[in-house]
Amino acid sequence: MPYINLQITKGATREQKAQIVKEFTETLVTVLGKKPEHTHIVIQEIDEENWGFASVLTDEYRKSQG
Template sequence: MPYINVQITKGATREQKAELVKDFTASLARVLGKKPEHTHIVIQEVEEQDWGYAGLLTDDWKRQQAED
């Protein structure tokens, strides 16, 4: 039973999430021969203030990029 856990910062639409699930499922079927009906995918959305990147919280990093 394949299991994929995807963690992203909040903001993806339902349609975008559905596309991710479809694409990951298709990739597992194509590359590894896994049955789609046995594939589980969990999408966890994380607040930008709870995700660090390049030594900064993501919301701070984005603000810094916008200022540059």
Template sequence: MPYINIQITTGATKEQKAQLVREVTDSLVRILGKKPEHIHIVIQEIEEENWGFCGLLTDEWKKQQN
């Protein structure tokens, strides 16, 4: 039974998250031959101040890009 944990920063729409679940499920069915009813996918949204990137918190890194 595949368990997939997708971690993203906050901001994705419900439609985008639904598309991720569909497409990841489709890939596991197509590539690994798994049954959709056995696939579990969790999307965790993490605030940018709690995600590090390039030695900085992501919200600080984004401020430097402007």
């Protein structure tokens, strides 16, 4: 039973999430021969203020790039 836990910053549309689920599932079927009905994908959306990289929080990083 494949299980994917994807964490992204908030902002993806429902359509984008549906595409992610579809394409991740297709990849597991194609590459590993897994059954789609056994594949579980969880998308967790994280507030930008709760995600950091390059020594700063994501919301601050994006402000500095805009």
